[in-house]
Amino acid sequence: MTSKSQHKHAWVIGASSGIGAALAKSLAERGEVLALSGRNGEALNSVEEALPGQGHVVLPLDVRDPAELSAGVDRLLQDWPRLDRIVFMAGLYEPMRLRELDVLQVEKILAVNLMGAFNLIAAALPSLLQAGTRTQLAFCASVAGYRGLPNAQPYGASKAGLINLVESLKIEHGDRLDVRLISPGFVETRLTEKNSFDMPFRISPERAGERIAKGLTRPGFELHFPRRFTWLMKALASLPYALYWPLARRAR
Ligand SMILES: NC(=O)c1ccc[n+]([C@@H]2O[C@H](COP(=O)([O-])OP(=O)(O)OC[C@H]3O[C@@H](n4cnc5c(N)ncnc54)[C@H](OP(=O)(O)O)[C@@H]3O)[C@@H](O)[C@H]2O)c1
Helix, strand or coil: CCCHHHCCEEEEECCCCHHHHHHHHHHHHCCCEEEEECCCHHHHHHHHHCCCCCCCEECCCCCCCHHHHHHHHHHHHHHCCCCCEEEECCCCCCCCCHHHCCHHHHHHHHHHHHHHHHHHHHHHHHHHHHHCCCCEEEEECCHHHCCCCCCCCCHHHHHHHHHHHHHHHHHHHCCCCEEEEEEECCECCCCHHHCCCCCCCCECHHHHHHHHHHHHCCCCCEEEECHHHHHHHHHHHCCCHHHHHHHHHCCC
């Protein structure tokens, strides 16, 4: 029997539904102790009740509020023997065409998907570097951030910004933190329910959660899946503009 302090301790931010909830379950099944964050406390409690294992905590917060993230970091560093991983899954999506932009929605999406990640880094980095425990810091972006796509704003821009930010974090602090980028293709959640188009190679949140949990325990930087789709997106992203435009325009 292992003592509690020998379990890994993981904080999933955006754990109240979808991929984050499934990831929390997969990590708990691997014996990890979880802290679950998101805005919806009731949903977080339901996720927590269904987790195997003991010692999990619910920490409702809004990633748009730097003070709430700082309080979360302080509490976990104080209550837990160590903070092994933080996974930033929080995200919003609204399909929008550029000629019909709703700038208030744009602001909200950027505030959660991109500013939320900056807020977390600002709140956690000094303490994590000081703790010197090589905490894993993983951020969920998307293949939608690889390159400008039709009908994909502002979500695409928020995820492109997030990829850029995580790359900088890896370069600046990869020697002391285990920085990870998660790039899923289509996953069936309330987020993608809003899509009216066919989503190729889509997978269930359970499969995505399992894939991420497994990937985070292995070495590497980017975790992308399902591979048949993400390699195709990577190939498209590597094309010069002259070849990319005609292909991308077909999807308008
Ligand atoms: N589904 C896909 O196909 C897909 C593909 C690529 C990437 N992703 C990314 O995967 C992540 C999870 O998405 P999902 O598909 O699982 O959708 P989801 O079920 O809507 O989950 C989004 C999570 O983000 C949390 N969240 C939203 N705003 C927040 C805020 N202001 N503060 C704290 N938490 C907040 C939500 O919790 P509350 O509502 O309780 O706040 C929820 O737990 C997102 O980053 C998304 O962009 C999804």
